[in-house]
Amino acid sequence: MKEIHGRQLQTAKVKVIARQYFWRLNLDKDIEFYRRSCSACLHASKAPEKAELIKFKEAIFSVECVYSDTVQHKKRNYILAIDGYSCSSEVAEMQKINSDATVVKSQEIFARFGLLRMIFSDNGRQFTSDEFQVL
Template sequence: MNLAVRFASATASTDLFTFQQREYLITVDYYSNYFEIDRCENTRAATVVKKLKAQFARHGIPDVVISDNGPQFTAEEFEKFAREWNFKHQTSSPGYPHSNGKAENAVKTAKQLMEKAFRGKTDPYLALLDLTNMPTQGVGSSPAQRLFNRRTNTTMPVRRALLEPEVPSEIPRKLQNEKERQRKYYNRQARDLPNLQVGDTVRCQPLTPAIKYWKQGTVVAEHGKRSYEVQTEDGGRYRRNRRHLRHTREMAPNMDVMEEENNSPGPATTTTATATTTAAAETAVPVQHTAGQQMTTRSGRAVKPPAHLKDYVRE
């Protein structure tokens, strides 16, 4: 998910994670990489909404909020929150956490920080404070400076003049340069897959490793860059990232037939199938091949008998 963010709090990414059997909500600002951690009593939508309201009351309402497709974020209560607070809610592709990479990276950093504090029996929030004041490599400013235009006070001695607000004009350019450097490093051996169009036939990679069968389906909608909605041969609809879809030249499954089969009662379908099979068996006539008749395969290809059988009559 590639978003060009030019100022702080324009886009925020959020995710839930578990540490030491406790639930936490992380919220990260796309522009500054500044993130905050909230302890959650549970993972219900109401709890997530309450925590995010407190976040937005402190830092302002973002234009876009990005999350995964967890039940907390797809619940009607969260959608109501998005409407009332006037922000766009954008979800990542199921089974592909990299499309919400900003929050995933923040979760990884937060877990490492909390694990280190837990083992050293130190305050994790002081560690978080120090982290947000640490300059980013290649940028020369800290997440706190990019969000607040100033350093925040820590337990470390610092000259008071360094805590004065300052608007660094070079930050956007430096951030873009750092992103380009990371993109080149990541894309050294990567290549873009061709875009899919609505109506294309695809095979869907199962998200469960134990399942090996790739279901056939048809692309029915596109959700942002490299994210597609697919209707499979069993009638189900799934949202998948491009890397989980393989374009195929197979004939698309008949969606109308699938919907009729899915909507019809089970016993009636079984009876119809049995009757059809019986009728086909009764009307089937064995095909006899005479000596002068050319045998062919089902595809129409001629079958040449072995040379040592040329003197025999085939029945």
């Protein structure tokens, strides 16, 4: 393992080379553990590129734009909606995170917020579905 690791290759390449010479139970897990515990590997590994921040147009009035997403916390599903103007938020528990349930809960939330012009989301399937587009 030390000999293969000494080349400072990526983990996937180390696994391929190791499999060419020997096999043992949990070989991949052992290689991953070895790489995570190596200070040289940790220092040399590339940090992920930072995502470009997007500046959204600031809302001029309430419910002009709403930011929405679905989340899971402690095995429970929720939909979150945040008003872009007042930053007030609304959270509703959902039994399932699918398009139909998202449409129903969104309608309930938007009935309290009022009609909105724009909704921003992470483009998850529940927000890009045909059912949600009709909303």
